[in-house]
Amino acid sequence: PWGNNDGCDPFNTHTVGLTVDDLTIGDFIGLFYTDSNGDLSFAQAQEYLGSNFAFIVCGDDATTEEKDGFDVGESFIWQLWPAGEDCPYSIDVEYSDSQSSTGEYEVNGISQVISFSGSSLEASVSVTNALCNGDFGSAELTVNGGTAPYEMDDLSVLSAGSYTTVVTDANGCSVELNFEVIEPELLEVSVLVTDALCNGDLGSAEFTVTGGTAPHTFFSNTMDPDPMYFDVWENPLVLEEYAGSYSYGFSDSNGCLAFIEVTISEPEELEVSVATTNAVSYTHLTLPTNREV
Secondary structure, three states: OOOOOOOOOOOOOOEEEEEEOOOOOOOOEEEEEEEEOOOEEEEEEOOOOOOOEEEEEOOOOOOOOOOOOOEEEEEOOOEEEEEOOOEEEEEEEEEEEOOOOOOOOOEEEEEEEEEEOOOOOOEEEEEEEOOOOOOOEEEEEEEEHHHHHHHHOOOOOOEEEEEEEEEEEOOOOOEHHHHHHHHOOOEEEEEEEOOOOOOOOOOEEEEEOOOOOOOOOOEEEEOOOOOEEOOOOOOOOOEEOOEEEEEEEEEEEOOEEEEEEEEEEEOOOOOOOOOOOOOOOOOOOOOOOOOOO
């Protein structure tokens, strides 16, 4: 499936036998070397037909300008293309110690592969949801198998929503993953104020907390850089206060915050004044009658 090899100088070869048990008929084993640019280059492939087989590995032809085979001491690079699959993947092989050379090219060398390990490209995603409404979440990809290096998206800063991401390996094999970043409902506080009935009496504020992530706490004096927090022991939460203006902050278990201002009023002080009018005393006088003498 990778292509065809063109043969090589019969006096510059290395034989690699494969005596492995984990192949399926129709699997292809591919052998690769690195070219002059350090890129992976296909050397040859063999189809597994049910019995042991061997590669006649070609060394680099020194008479050509381009590198077209293995240098002495260069490691063999192996891939498996499973029968019926769309993509190959890298495999790690174990060589027999009974042969004079193992996994590196030698002129007239002999190696024997006795086992291998590897798997198709697999990927999974681990999601970290947003702590507060409107914050960012993230996702982390775990990739196994296939052939490195991998191409993948940067998922470190994600708004709440649904996503599709694709992981692609060096052979162009890909895995598509769907996931969702969730955010909690917006932490909100509403208040119902009951003013003081009489001057100097207590009024009250009834707070209703919605959204966020329970349990909730609250604090007063929002200008304090290190306020004292109290548990929201009931919801709605009723606090009694004297007339005045107050600020409260509410927090959830993730540290999300909501603030609210409260004003409790009171009537003017009831005062009574008394105006008095003093009584006037009258005396009855009898005047004499004028007489002529």
